[in-house]
Amino acid sequence: MQSKQGSEKRGTVSWQGLWMKLRHSEQIMVKQDVPHAGQGCKDKHRLIVALDGSGSIEIDASCYPVKEGEAWLLLPGQSCSFYIESSRKLTCHALAFDVYREAESEDGEAITLHRTTLPFAGRVTCLSQPTLRMRCGSIGEAWEQTDARSRFRAQTQLQELMYELLPDSQCxxxxxxxxxxxxxxxxxxxxxxxxxxxxxxxxxxxxxxxxxxxxxxxxxxKSAMDYVTQLRINKAKQLMGQGNERIREIARQVGFSDEYYFSRKFKQQQGVAPTVHMKSRRHRVATYHTAITGQLLALQTISSAAPLDPKWSAYYRQKYAGDIPVHLRDPFDATFSIFLAHKKGPYLLGSEGAGSVLYDDLGLPKPATSPDTKEKTMVLLTLEGITTINPDRIVLLHPEGGEQSYKDSAVWQGLKAYKNDHIYYLPANPYYNQAYMPLGKELLLDTLEQTLNK
Structure with missing residues (x-):
């Protein structure tokens, strides 16, 4: 078995020629959720030390409880978010640094530094909480001084702190x-x-x-038993939202041999019986703002598609993320355009039919440079015209085989949506032809649930 990214990964540290360069030091007071913390230092190694309080730290896609006295090491490129309950707070010290390994020339006259990456990440605490607080305070105080001597002291203290935190025989x-x-x-x-x-x-x-x-x-x-029960219940809820299977069959698929025991456990955790939950999932609702999603939860209605990143608290993320099939990005993260491939050229669809599913039902934003389609249901463009819009993501509705000419076009290949593999090709029949009818809209929503989350 292998540990996934963001969890604790261990490797053997070679101390030969290892050197670290402190780049940034700051104390973070977390009084509310802080998604994507430290983005400016994402290309650095980061040491996050919890000085006071408790909460959750999300590293890439994995969330872990964190409390005072713990230290977490992040590798370059890993994302980091903090989540806390409304009545709590968390104080952390963040150190960003580069790691190098030196290579000495044969004559000993020159040394070359090569940037490298440490062979492990995750929780690295081997020091007491007072010692960690004292070391971070000393480094922060020295780093705040602008003179070279104080900065040199901060550098040496970082080396010593990392030496004590790296895995050794005592830990x-x-x-x-x-x-x-x-x-x-x-x-x-x-x-x-x-x-x-x-x-x-x-x-x-x-x-x-x-x-x-x-x-x-x-x-x-939580106990291992409670952890597995939660996994099984979450999977069962996903299956309930996907089809019309019987409760007995769903219970068997997720690991319960007794459907009555499954029903008791389900109601114990969710507050409603499995049959009631299945009926509520037949109403398919997509929300584009977390406040609306929360209001629906109060009415015991769970969205089929909703933005989970970045504004939910750790509690809501952990409890409901498995219930929502499509995890939309923050509405302001990416722009969308939907086109119909036609022999005359690409038509930009407006806020009716298939376009209404994207812009009204899902609340996805258009690019600022998108032509006004309020007076027209669609606007004829050229491929070059699409480059002036250049949306982050594109949905192309096309007749059979009609998408190939676009894929072969150098202009199409120059779009950022193409380069980032964010173009979704769907047949015009039925997604365009039937999108003006309720059943056609629902069919398009079902398909987008599978495509936008890839």
Missing amino acids: AASEDSLETLEQTRLYLDGHYQESWTIEKLAAMAGLSPSYYMHLFKKTYG
Whole structure:
């Protein structure tokens, strides 16, 4: 089993010629959700130290509880977000730095530095909370000074801090336990429908059953049994939204041998019986703002498509993310245009028919340079005209075989949507021909659920 990106990854550190250069130091007061924190330093290694409070840290697509006294190491390119409950706060110190390895010339007269990446990431705490606070405070104080001598001191203190945080023989047992624990959690993610026992998981982690249960609950906030039950319930809700299978069959598919036990567990966690939940999912609703999504939740209605990033709290993200099939981006992150391929040229569709599904039902924004289509249902353009719009994403409705001429066009290939693989090719029949009717709109929404989330 392999640990996924964002979880704890360990490797052997070679100290020969290793050198680190501090680039930025700041203290972060987290009083509300902070999505995409530290984007300006995303190309650096980052050490996030929790000084006070508690919350959640999301590294790439994985979310972990974090509390004071913990330190997390991020590799270049990894995204980072903080989420807290409304009544809590979290104070962190963030250090951004580059890592180099030196190579000495044969005559010993010159040294060349090569940028490198550390062989591990994730939680790296091996120091006490007071020691971490003192070290970060000292580095931050020295870094705030602009003179070269103080900055040099901050650099040397970073080297010493990282030396103490990197895996060593004193931390090996604890870190190995956490790594193997994470591997068993990932195993459960992929085998939740199978039969398993605490003894089997503990043996996989190389721990005693009692210590495994203690460590699992301490690390993930719930027992292994509750964790698997949540996985099964989440999968069951997905299956309920996909078709008309019987409760008995859904229970069997997610790992429950007794449909009545499944129903009790489902109602215990969701507050409603599985049959009631299935009926509510027949009403397909797409929302384009988190406030509207939250209001629908109060009415026990879960959206079929909604923006989950970046404004939900950690609680809502963890509880409802699995219920919503399509996780839309923030409405202001990407612009959309929908075209009809025609022998006369590409038609830009307006706010009727298929266009209304994108712009009205899903609330997706048009590019600022898009022609006004209020007076017309569609506007005839040329391929060159599309380059002036240059949307982030494109939906092209085309007759059979009509998309190939676009794919072969150098102008089409120059669009940023093409370069980023964000063009969705759909047949005009039925998505254009029937998009003026309710059933046609629902069919297009169903298809977009599968395409926009790729």
